Amino acid sequence: MRKGLYIKIALQNIRKNAKVYVPYILTCLGTVAMYYMIGFLSYHEGIDQIFGGGYVRSIMLMGVWVTAIFAVLFLFYTNSFLMKRRKKEFGLYNILGMEKKHLSRVMLYETVVIAAISLVGGVLAGILLSKLMILVLMKIFNLNQPIGFMVSTRAIGSSLQLFGVIFLLLFLNSLRQIHLAKPIELLRGGEVGEKEPKTNWITAILGLLCLGSGYYISLTIENPLMTLMLFFVAAVLVIMGTYLVFISGSIAILKLLRRWKRFYYKTSHFISVSGMIYRMRQNAAGLASICILSTMVLVMISSTFSLYAGIEKNVAQRYPADINITLHSWQEEDQSALEAHMDAVLSAQQLGEVQMEKYRHVGFSTILDGNTVIMDEETMNSVGTLDDLWTVDMIPLEEHNALNGVQETLAENEVLLCSYGREYPYDSIVIDGKTYQVQAQLQTTKEASGEATASAWGAIFVIANQEVIDQWIASYPLLASQTDTIFHYNLPDASAQQLTALEETMGGDALLNTNLNVSSYVEFQESNRTGLREMYGGLFFLGLFLGLLFIMATILIIYYKQISEGYDDRERFEIMQKVGLSRKDIKHSIHSQVLMVFFLPLLMAGCHLAGAFPAIARILVLLQAVSDRMFFYCNLGCFAVFAVLYLLIYLITAKVYYKIVQ
Amino acid sequence: MTILEVKHLKKVYTTRFGGSKVQALTDVNFAVERGEYVAIMGESGSGKTTLLNILAALDKPTGGQVLLDGRDIVGIREREISSFRRDHLGFVFQDFNLLDTFSIQDNIFLPLVLAGKRYDEMQQRLQALAPQLGIMDILKKFPYEVSGGQKQRAAVARALITQPDLVLADEPTGALDSRSSDSLLELFQQINRQGQTVLMVTHSVKAASTAQRVLFIKDGEVYHQLYRGEMSSEELYQRISEALTVMVGAGGRHA
Numbered sequence: 001m002r003k004g005l006y007i008k009i010a011l012q013n014i015r016k017n018a019k020v021y022v023p024y025i026l027t028c029l030g031t032v033a034m035y036y037m038i039g040f041l042s043y044h045e046g047i048d049q050i051f052g053g054g055y056v057r058s059i060m061l062m063g064v065w066v067t068a069i070f071a072v073l074f075l076f077y078t079n080s081f082l083m084k085r086r087k088k089e090f091g092l093y094n095i096l097g098m099e100k101k102h103l104s105r106v107m108l109y110e111t112v113v114i115a116a117i118s119l120v121g122g123v124l125a126g127i128l129l130s131k132l133m134i135l136v137l138m139k140i141f142n143l144n145q146p147i148g149f150m151v152s153t154r155a156i157g158s159s160l161q162l163f164g165v166i167f168l169l170l171f172l173n174s175l176r177q178i179h180l181a182k183p184i185e186l187l188r189g190g191e192v193g194e195k196e197p198k199t200n201w202i203t204a205i206l207g208l209l210c211l212g213s214g215y216y217i218s219l220t221i222e223n224p225l226m227t228l229m230l231f232f233v234a235a236v237l238v239i240m241g242t243y244l245v246f247i248s249g250s251i252a253i254l255k256l257l258r259r260w261k262r263f264y265y266k267t268s269h270f271i272s273v274s275g276m277i278y279r280m281r282q283n284a285a286g287l288a289s290i291c292i293l294s295t296m297v298l299v300m301i302s303s304t305f306s307l308y309a310g311i312e313k314n315v316a317q318r319y320p321a322d323i324n325i326t327l328h329s330w331q332e333e334d335q336s337a338l339e340a341h342m343d344a345v346l347s348a349q350q351l352g353e354v355q356m357e358k359y360r361h362v363g364f365s366t367i368l369d370g371n372t373v374i375m376d377e378e379t380m381n382s383v384g385t386l387d388d389l390w391t392v393d394m395i396p397l398e399e400h401n402a403l404n405g406v407q408e409t410l411a412e413n414e415v416l417l418c419s420y421g422r423e424y425p426y427d428s429i430v431i432d433g434k435t436y437q438v439q440a441q442l443q444t445t446k447e448a449s450g451e452a453t454a455s456a457w458g459a460i461f462v463i464a465n466q467e468v469i470d471q472w473i474a475s476y477p478l479l480a481s482q483t484d485t486i487f488h489y490n491l492p493d494a495s496a497q498q499l500t501a502l503e504e505t506m507g508g509d510a511l512l513n514t515n516l517n518v519s520s521y522v523e524f525q526e527s528n529r530t531g532l533r534e535m536y537g538g539l540f541f542l543g544l545f546l547g548l549l550f551i552m553a554t555i556l557i558i559y560y561k562q563i564s565e566g567y568d569d570r571e572r573f574e575i576m577q578k579v580g581l582s583r584k585d586i587k588h589s590i591h592s593q594v595l596m597v598f599f600l601p602l603l604m605a606g607c608h609l610a611g612a613f614p615a616i617a618r619i620l621v622l623l624q625a626v627s628d629r630m631f632f633y634c635n636l637g638c639f640a641v642f643a644v645l646y647l648l649i650y651l652i653t654a655k656v657y658y659k660i661v662q
Numbered sequence: 663m664t665i666l667e668v669k670h671l672k673k674v675y676t677t678r679f680g681g682s683k684v685q686a687l688t689d690v691n692f693a694v695e696r697g698e699y700v701a702i703m704g705e706s707g708s709g710k711t712t713l714l715n716i717l718a719a720l721d722k723p724t725g726g727q728v729l730l731d732g733r734d735i736v737g738i739r740e741r742e743i744s745s746f747r748r749d750h751l752g753f754v755f756q757d758f759n760l761l762d763t764f765s766i767q768d769n770i771f772l773p774l775v776l777a778g779k780r781y782d783e784m785q786q787r788l789q790a791l792a793p794q795l796g797i798m799d800i801l802k803k804f805p806y807e808v809s810g811g812q813k814q815r816a817a818v819a820r821a822l823i824t825q826p827d828l829v830l831a832d833e834p835t836g837a838l839d840s841r842s843s844d845s846l847l848e849l850f851q852q853i854n855r856q857g858q859t860v861l862m863v864t865h866s867v868k869a870a871s872t873a874q875r876v877l878f879i880k881d882g883e884v885y886h887q888l889y890r891g892e893m894s895s896e897e898l899y900q901r902i903s904e905a906l907t908v909m910v911g912a913g914g915r916h917a
Contacts, residue, residue: 261781270768270775278763575759578720579820580748580773582741 006102010109013089019656020085020563024078025117027556031071032122032163033129034549038063039155040130041137046150050134051141051534059538063545068162072169074553079170081560083177085567090178100178107174115167122163123156136544140308140537199255200248207244214238218615223387224456227618234615238608239292246288250280250600267585271576272593279565279597286557291601293554294642295608297547302609302638303616304543306631307536310620313630315532319525320449321357321488322499327520330360330483334518342489349502352493359403362473362483363393363452371426375476390422391459393452396466403446408463410439415464418442421621422458429462432475436464450486456621499526551642555649558598562653565594566660573661587658594657595650602646609635665827665859666694666717671726673712673882686712687723688882694828694861699854701873702863703902705910709882710863714832717861718751719743731827748773752821752829756836758813760805760820766812767801770820777824787823795819795849811842818849822858829853831862835869847872867906871899878909885909 014021041047042060090103098106134147214237217230254277258264264273280287327338335358346354367374367388397410408416415436417424427438448461473479491499503524576586613635617628671690676683686709694700704710715721717728719735728735730750738746753759760769767788774784792798795815800808808816814834821829831850835843843866851872854860862873870876872895878886886905890898 265771265775265781265784267776267778270772274761274763274768572761572763575761576772577744578718578747578753578755578759579776580744581776582744585744 006105007109010106010113013086013106013110014113017082017086020082020560021114023556023559024082025114027078027552028075028114028118028163029122029125030552031067031075031549032118032159033126034545034552035064035067035071035162036123036126036155036159037130037133038067038545039158040126040150040152041133043154043158044150044152047134050138050143050145050147055531055534056137056538059535059542063542064158066546067549070549070553071162072166074556075166075170076173078556078560079173081564083174085564087177103178104175107171107178111167111171111174115163118167119160119163123159126155126159127151133545137537137541140541141533199252201252203244204248204252207241207247207249210237210241211245212241214241215611218611218613221615222618224618224621227615231615231619234612238611242291242604242608243285243288246280246291247284250284251277254280267581268589268592271581271589272596275572275589275593276597279593283561283597286561287597287601290554290557291604291608293550293557294601294605294646295612297550297554298605298609298635298638298642299612299616300543301547302631302634303620304536304540305638306620306634308540309634310630311529311532311536315525315529317449318451318454319523319528320446322491322494322525323487323489323502324450324523324525325487325489325520326451326523327485327487327518328483329518330485331518335485338487338520342487345502345506346489346491349498349505351491351498351502353491355490355492356487357403358485358487359395359399359447360483360485361393361395361399361447361452362469362479363391364479364482365389365391365455365457368392371428372430375432375472375478377478389457391452391455391457393447393459393461394469394472395447395461395463396469397463398466400445400447400463410463410465412465412468413437414439415462415468416440416442416445417463418445418448418461420448420453420459420461421455424458424460429460431462432472436468496526499524503527551645554646555653558649559653559656561598562594562657563660566657569657570661591654594654598650599646602643606639609639663696664693665696665698665731666861667727667729668692668713668717669727669729671713671716671728672724673709673716673721674724685882687716690726690879690882690884692877692884692887694859696859697854697857699850699860699872699874700862701870701876702861702879703865703867703870703876703906704879705865708879710865710879711832713879714830714863718753718830719747745777748777748824750827752824752826754814754817754821754829754831754834756833758805758810758817758837760813760816762805765802765804766797766808766816769805769816770801770823772820773824784823787825788819791819791822794852809842810838811845814838814842814846815849818846818853822853827859829858829860831860831864833864833866834862835864835866843868867899867902870902871895876902876905878905880909 014025038060042057042064047057047060093103093106094100130151131147131149134150138144138147214234217234217237218227221227221230254273257269257273258277263269325338325342327334329335339356342356343354367379368390369388373392397408397416400406400416401408410416413434413436415429415438417429417438418441424441429436429438442461442463445461445463447463448459452459452461473483494502503522503526506522573586577583581589613632617631620631668690671687672685673687674683674685690709690713702710702713712721716723717735719738723736726736735746760766761772764772770788771784774787788801792801795818797812797815797819800812800816805813805816814837818834821831834850835846838846847869850860850862854874860873862869864870874890876888876898877884878888886909888898888901888905893901
C-alpha cells in the first residue's frame with residue numbers, strides 16, 4: 001500500500017514536470033539508441049561481410065568510445081538541470097513531513113521508471129534504426145545489395161551495462177544532493193547564487209590570449225607536418241579560450257558597456273545589457289559548450305565529407321591509370337622486357353583492350369633555397385627548414401611531348417615547369433649552378449601525378465632537354481639511382497572484379513617470375529579506391545553520426561536554457577510592466593536579447609571554423625585529399641546547413657519560452 | 663482639488679470556462695484630493711487588490727469610471743497605457759518588485775530610462791531624492807545585497823522619481839519587520855507633507871493609522887470612512903480598531 005504511494009508520487013512527478021522531463025527522457029532514450037547503433041556497427045560480425053575489411057568496425061569502435069564518454073557527461077549535465085528545477089518541490093515534500101529517506105525512495109522509483117523507459121525504448125529504437133544506419137553506410141560506400149535484419153546481442157549488453165551504471169550514478173548524485181540540502185535551502189532551490197559576477201580581467205585576458213595563440217598557430221604555420229603536430233595544441237587552446245572568454249570576457253565587456261552612461265541609459269540598451277550580464281553568469285559555460293559542440297560538429301562533418309567527396313579526385317591524382325607500374329630503370333631493354341611480360345600477363349587474362357603509355361623521369365626530395373635547387377646533402381642539411389622542402393621531378397622534353405601530345409621546344413637554358421600543391425613563385429630556376437629560364441609554367445601536365453604528388457610538401461615538375469638532364473645526373477650520382485620509368489596501363493573493358501583478381505595474380509611486382517635484375521612495383525587504382533572508400537567513408541559516417549549526437553545535445557542545452565530563462569523572465573516581465581514598459585517593448589527587448597545570447601555561440605563557432613580552416617586544409621593536403629577550394633565549399637555548406645538547423649531549433653524552443661513567460 | 667475620482671466601479675471575474683462569476687467590486691465610489699494621504703483597508707478578499715489593479719491601469723473594470731486628474735483612465739488606449747502609467751503613477755509593492763539584474767540606482771532610474779530622460783537629469787533627480795530616503799550609500803549595491811527595509815526605500819524612490827500625480831502603495835509594510843515598517847510609514851508621512859498624494863492599500867491598522875483618511879472596503883463597496891482631523895496616530899489607531907471590530911461583527915449582506 002505505502003509502496004504504491006511512492007510509485008504514484010514518482011509517476012506523478014514525472015507527469016507534472018513533463019515540460020522538463022519529456023525532453024530529458026527523450027534525450028536518454030536517444031543517447032541509448034545512438035550508443036546501441038554505433039555499438040552494433042562496431043560489434044556485429046555481419047558488418048564485415050557487407051563492407052569488407054576490418055576498417056569499418058575499427059573506425060566505429062572509436063565512435064563507441066566517444067559516444068560513451070559523451071553520454072556520461074551529457075546525461076549528468078541534463079540531470080543537474082532537472083535537479084535544480086526540482087529542489088523546490090523536494091523542499092515542499094520535506095516540509096510536509098516526508099523524510100529524506102522517503103524522498104530517496106521516490107527518487108529511486110523515478111530513476112527506475114526513467115531508466116526502464118530509456119533502456120527499453122532506446123534499445124528498441126536503436127535496433128529499428130540500425131537498419132537505416134546500414135543503409136546510409138551502404139549509400140556512402142556505394143554498395144547495393146539486399147541485407148537482412150541484424151541484431152547484436154553484444155551491443156545490447158554493452159548498452160544496458162553502460163547506461164545502467166550511468167543511471168545508478170545519477171541516482172546516487174541526486175541522493176547526495178537531497179541529503180546535503182536543508183529543507184529551507186531546498187525550498188529556495190532555484191533562487192540561490194544570483195550574485196553578480198566580479199569582473200576577472202586576468203582570466204578574461206588569459207582567455208583572449210588562449211584564443212589568439214590557437215588562431216595564430218592555425219593561421220601562420222604553413223607546414224602541414226608542423227600543423228598536424230600542433231593542431232591538437234591549438235584545439236585545446238581554443239577550447240580553453242572559449243570557456244574563459246565566455247565566462248569572464250563577456251562579462252568584462254558588458255560591464256564596460258554599462259559604465260558608458262550615454263550608451264547604457266537608453267531603453268533598449270538598458271534592459272538588454274543588464275539582462276545579458278545576468279544571463280552570462282548563469283549561462284556562460286553552457287554557451288561556451290554550445291559553441292564548442294557546434295564547432296566540433298562543423299569541423300568533423302566538413303572535413304570528413306571533404307575527404308569522402310575527394311576520394312575520386314584523390315585516386316585519379318595518385319593512381320592515374322588502372323595499373324601503375326614504376327620501373328627503377330631508364331634502360332630500353334628493361335622497359336621492353338617489362339612490356340613483354342605485361343603483354344603476356346594481360347593477354348592470358350583476356351581483359352580486352354589494353355592502353356599503355358610510359359615516360360621516364362628522375363625525382364627526389366630536396367631543399368629549395370629561393371630558386372636554387374640544393375643537390376648535395378651537406379648543403380641540404382645546413383640550409384633551409386621544413387618549409388623549404390620540395391619534391392623536384394625532372395622529365396625529358398621528348399617524354400613530355402610524347403605523353404601529352406604536344407610539340408614543345410626548349411632552348412639550352414630553358415625549362416618548362418609545373419608546380420603541384422604549392423606555388424613556385426620564380427621565373428627561373430638554378431640547378432647544378434646554372435640558371436634556367438622558365439619558358440612557361442604549365443597549369444597541369446600528365447607527369448604531375450602519382451607518387452611524386454603524394455608528399456606532404458609541394459612538388460615541381462621540371463621539363464628540360466634530355467642532354468640537360470643527363471648533365472645533372474652526371475654531376476650528381478645520387479640522381480642516377482632515382483631514374484624511373486612509369487607505365488600506365490588502362491583496361492577500359494575490365495571489370496573491378498577482374499582487376500582485383502589480376503592484382504592478386506601479379507602480387508605487386510610487375511616483373512614477378514622474370515629473370516630481369518631490376519626492381520619495380522605495381523599499384524592498382526581499383527584496390528586503392530576501395531581502401532580509401534572504406535577509410536574515408538567510415539570516417540564520414542562517423543562524422544555524421546557524432547555530428548547528429550552533438551546536434552542532439554545542442555538542441556537539448558538550448559531547450560533547457562529557454563525554459564530556465566522563461567521562468568526567470570516571467571517575474572521580470574511582470575515587474576517591468578508594472579513600472580511602465582509596454583508589453584510589446586518587453587517582448588521585443590527580451591526577444592532580441594535572447595536572440596543575441598543564442599546566436600553568439602553560433603557566431604563564435606563560425607569564427608572558430610574560419611580560424612581552423614587553414615590548419616585543417618593543410619592537414620587534408622597531407623592526407624592527399626582535397627583542394628582548398630573544395631574544402632572551403634564544404635565548410636560553407638556545413639555552416640549554412642547548421643545555421644538553418646540552429647535557427648529552427650531556436651524558433652521551436654522560443655515558442656516554449658513565450659508560453660512560459662505569458 | 664480632486665485628483666482621483668472613482669465612480670460606480672464594478673468588476674466581475676468570470677472563470678476561464680465561463681462557469682461561475684465572482685463579483686470582486688460591486689459599486690465603489692470615492693474621491694481623493696490633491697495632497698491627501700488615504701489608506702484603504704479591508705480583509706483579504708474584500709476587493710482591495712482588484713481596486714488597486716484597476717487604479718494602476720493593470721486591469722480593466724466591468725463598469726464605472728476612474729478619473730485621474732479629470733481623465734478617464736479606463737478609456738486610455740492599450741498603446742498609451744504604459745507611458746500613462748509611467749508618467750502619472752508611482753508604485754510601491756509589498757514584495758518590492760526590484761529587478762535583480764539592476765543595481766539599486768538603476769532600478770530607481772528604470773522608469774526615467776523608459777521615458778527617455780537624459781542621464782544628467784536622472785542623476786539630478788536622484789541626488790535630490792536619495793538623502794531624504796536614506797539610500798545614498800546603497801545606490802551602487804544590488805537588491806540581493808541590501809535589507810528588506812532598504813529595498814522598500816529604493817522602491818519608494820523609484821515611485822517618486824517620476825514625480826507622479828499619485829503614488830499607489832500595495833501593502834508596503836507587508837514584508838517588513840516592525841522597525842523598518844515604522845520608518846517607512848514615517849517616510850510616507852514625510853513625502854505627503856511635501857505635497858505628494860498617496861493612496862495606500864493595507865490591512866495593517868498601524869499603517870492605516872498614519873494616513874489622513876481611512877476607507878474601509880467590504881464585499882466590493884466602500885463601507886465606512888474615517889478622517890483623522892485633529893486626532894493623533896494613537897487615537898486614530900484606536901478608532902480604526904473599533905471600526906474593524908464593528909465591521910467584522912456586523913457581518914456582510916451575504917452572511
